[in-house]
Amino acid sequence: MFACLKIRNLPQMMLYSSKLIEEAVHEIATLPGIGKKTALRLALFLLKAKKEHTERLTDVLRTLRAEIQYCCHCHNVADESVCSICNNPHRDRSVICVVESIQDVLAIENTSQYRGLYHVLGGIISPVAGIGPDQLKIDSLVQRVQEVQPQEVIFALSATIEGDTTAFYITKKIKGCAVKASVIARGVAVGGELEYTDELTLGRSIAGRVAYP
C-alpha cells in the first residue's frame, strides 16, 4: 500500500545512468511537440543505428541552418537569394498570394491549384501577442505591389480576427495602387457534413454562396 503511494508521488523526473544520454534527451526535448520520453526513444534509436546515420542527420541540420536564405522578393525559404517560385518563369506574375508563414506556402503549393507568386508576412497582426505591423513584412509587400503592379492580391490568412485585421490593414495601405484585392473562400470544408459545421462557418457559407456551376 505504502509502496504504491510512494510510486504515485514520485516527481516526474527521469534518472539517467549516463550523462551523455541525459544531455541528449534534454536537448532533443527542446524541440516542439517532443517530450522527454520521445526524446529518449530518439536518442536510443540513434545509438542503435549506424554512426553514419547520426552524422548524416547532424550534417543536414547544420547545413540547413547555415545555408538557408530568405527570398528577397517573397521572404519564402530559398537556397539562393531568390526562391524557386519567384525564379520560375512559368508562374503567373500578375497574382500575389499573401500568407502568414512558410508552411502556408507549402500547403497551398501542395494543392496544385495556384500558379501565382507569394508573399510571406512572417505572422499576423496580433495585439494580444504583441505583434504589430512593423514586425511583419507588410512594408515590403506594399513596396512590391507599387513596383511590380500585379493585377490581384489574394489574402490567404487565418480566418480569425487577427487574420482579418491584417488583411484590412494591408488593403488600406495598397488602396492607391490599381490592384484587385481578394480573400480565399470561407465555408464548409470539402467532405464536411453540415450537421457538424459550426454556426459561424455555416452562416458565412450561406452568405457567400456562389452560382451553381
Place this chain on the structure above:
Amino acid sequence: MFACLKIRNLPQMMLYSSKLIEEAVHEIATLPGIGKKTALRLALFLLKAKKEHTERLTDVLRTLRAEIQYCCHCHNVADESVCSICNNPHRDRSVICVVESIQDVLAIENTSQYRGLYHVLGGIISPVAGIGPDQLKIDSLVQRVQEVQPQEVIFALSATIEGDTTAFYITKKIKGCAVKASVIARGVAVGGELEYTDELTLGRSIAGRVAYP
C-alpha cells in the same frame, strides 16, 4: 466538382521550394515516430530559433554517438567502461535484474524500488524475428552469475511467450549455480479496474495471490 476530385487524388508527396529543407525533412523523418509533417515543423522551428540552438543539438547528438560506451558488466549505456549503476558502492551486489533493453533499466530505476544491479540482454529470444540466444548477452550473464555468485536473479522481461522462453532458457543455463531465480509479479495493474482487466492477467493474478499484509 472536378477541382475537388483533383485535390483528393493528389499523391501524398510534398513539394518543397528549397532543396535544403527537403533534405532536412527527409533526414528527420527517418527517426521513429516522426512523419514528414512533424519533420517539416521541426526543421522550420530550427530555422526560426537561434543558430546556436541547432549547433548545440547537433553537437550533443554527435558527442552522444561518438562517446557512448556500454558497461562491460551489465551492457547498460555508460559514459565510461563501467556504468554508474555498477560503479555505485551503495547498490546491492547480491541481486541481478535481467532486462531486455536500456529503456527497461530506466523504467525500473524510476520506480526507486530496486537497489540491485542489472543485466541488459539487448532483446529476447524470438524465433519469429530471427533472434536466437547467441545474439543476446546471455553467455555473459551466465559467466557473470558464475563469477560473482549473486543470491538472486530477477527476470523483468516482457510478459509474453518470448519473454517466458528467454527466462526459461537462462534458468536452465544457470541451474548449476546456487542462485535463486525469480520473476516480477504479474497481475492487475495498480489503479486498474477488474472489469477491464483481460482474463489471462486476472487468472494469473488470482493464481499468484499473496497473503494480506
